[in-house]
Every structure is written in structure tokens, then in C-alpha cells.
Amino acid sequence: MTAGRYFLQIPGPTNVPDRVLRAMDRPVPDHRGPELPALVREIVDGLRQVFQTTTGEIVLYPGSGTGGWEASIVNTLNPGDHVLAFNAGFFNHYYAECARRLGMTVDEVDLPWSHGVPADLVYERLRGDVGHTYRAVLVVHNETSTGVVSDVAAIREAIRAARHPALLLVDVVSALGSLDFRFDDWEVDVAVTGAQKGLMLPPGMAILCVGGRAIAASQRATSPRFFFDWRPVLEEMRRGYFTYTPATLMLYGLREALRMLLEEGILAVVARHARLAEAVRCAVGAWDLRIFCEDPRAYSNSLTAVVVPDGANADAVLRAAERINLSLGAGLGQLKGRAFRIGHLGALGDLEVLATIGGVEMALRMAGVPVPLGSGLAAAQVSLMTYYMAPRPTAPR
């Protein structure tokens, strides 16, 4: 490792702020001891604010987003239940696959990966399901493999318009803490995330927000489950404890990360991600490279997937970047070798984005992609300066 900061610009895990690292640097507490309830209460309150819910309940597990998928399915569904899902990216596909392996009958609709899941398709499928056989709709809010956002509000509206009772299970792994996600307004039944992206923690936790309908479904669900059965976990967490040994040091980190997000303000966090993402997209435009997402309304503010020109290999860009202490995301699934991903989520500021863009430019050139040096950097600088030079309302005296 060379001197200076290592630039972990993959779309998660993200950089862990010093404040969070310091909060975790402490003796391991007794997880059945007296200090747990206040810690858990603050975390649950903070997460509710980040999920934008007053009604949803928080469930934590040691694990990762994949474990969260499994928990969302086994707690709400019975083996054999019909589920509507979408092959609209690597993670959308694997969420569907997770349900399939757990015994569900998954109707996985093939879609172009360059667009979000169309709400009108959800409407048509559900309208056509007159017997209400679908028990759930599975969707990824921010598809991390492609940098494409699906409009969860519109999907909820489609379910409502079709007068269909299916549950809405949403993967917010690379959305929460970065994009505007509204659990209550969008009447999401279960939202699933991990610790290691917008929440700025190291990997190691699955975090769920579950609504009343999902809790009711879990009382009836017949899927076998033990560790992931959220009923006893919810009961214990309401008292400030857990049924299993929690990742205690991560709880201290999570409390600190939530304090940071709430000090900045959730809407300000979302706006920061939008500003940084726009600067990255301006850079890609200046390089004359293609953003994989073909619908500008669906551009992700947490990552950008950049397609390399014919004849170039995206993996060569990654290898070149590693030489200058910069990690970029590889192309996944059908994007392998064709695209690389720039992560711009989590604990990140303007100058770090500029350094990243400068590094990507060098890596592209070293990998034989002839982008003009400085072009992306200048475009991003202009984009960021537009924000800083805009007139601000002055505070009333």
C-alpha cells in the first residue's frame, strides 16, 4: 500500500469515517448488560428516521444484505407462494433466485438491465392476476450492478391501482442513506439493507425495516426458519436486547454513523449524493464514454456504471486503478469486462470525488482508453462550482 489515503470507490463497502472507527474502538460490552437498551433504542430511533418511517419496526442480524433478503422471504411467505420479481440487474436477479431457492414459485420477468423496473409492467401483471396468486413483489431500489434506480413510489402506486394485496419487498442495500427512500409514504412492507454502504459501517450486519402487514404475515408464514425468524428478535429488540449474540461493536459504530447522518440531515445527505453523482456524470460525459443507465430519470446517485469503448477491457481499467491506490467496481453479470463502476456513496466529499475522477482518468489512459487528461476533472469541477456559487438565501437577522 502506498502512502496517503486508499480510495475505496467501489459501490460498497464504503469508507468508514474516523468517528465511526473510534466509536467501535472500545471493550466488548456484555450484550445482556445494562448499557444495551439505551444503545438499541437510539439505533432504532435513528434508523427509523433514515428509513423515513414512524410505523416500521427495525430488525438487526449479524450478516449482510443477502441474509436480509432471506429474512424478508422466510418471514412473510410460505413455500410454493407465487412471487413477482425481475431480472433487471445482477441483484434484482439474485433476490429472485433467493426466493426460488427458498421454495417460492418465482415469476421472474426478463428486462433490459439499462432501465428501471417499469411500474406499468407491475400494474399489468397484477391486474392480470385476478385470483391474487402473487403474494409478493420483489424489487431492488438502487441496482448496484448497473447504477439504475427503480421508482418504488410508482411501483407502490401500480400495486394500489391494480387493487392487489401482494406485499412489497424492497432491497435498499445501496439506496438507504444515499437516496431518498420513504418507507411510510411508499407503503413498503419490508425494506432490506446491509451496514456497509450508505450507513458507512464495515460489512457485517443485515438491517430490516418491517411494516404491520409484513409482521402480520410472519405470524402465519410457514417457511422453516430459526435464526432469521424475526418474531422473537422483534420482541427482544423492543426490550433493548437480542435473541442471539449481536455484533456489539458494530452497534456502537452504527449509533455513531446514525448520529453523523442525522446531524447532517437526511435530506442534506440525499442532496450531497445527488451533487456528487452529477459531478461524476459530467466527467463521464466529458470523456465521451457511455453511462450504462439509458434513462436519465433513473440515474443512480450512489454509483455510476461506465461502459468502455469496443476493443477496451473494463477489467484493465480496474487493474490500472489499483496501481494508484484506487479501487473501482468490476462489471457484474452481463457487464463483466464491458463496464466498470464508480462508487460515490457514503462518507464522501467533493474533493474526494475530484480525486477519484482524476484517478479514473489516469486509469482509463493507462488501460488504453484515450480520454483527454483533465477533461472529466474540469467538467466535474464546473458542476460542483455551480452548486457552491449559486446564491444562497441569507439567514434572517
Ligand code: PLP
Ligand atoms: N443487494 C444489493 C443492491 C447489493 O448491492 C448487494 C451487495 O452489493 C446485495 C444485495 C448483497 O448484499 P451483501 O453483499 O451485503 O450480502
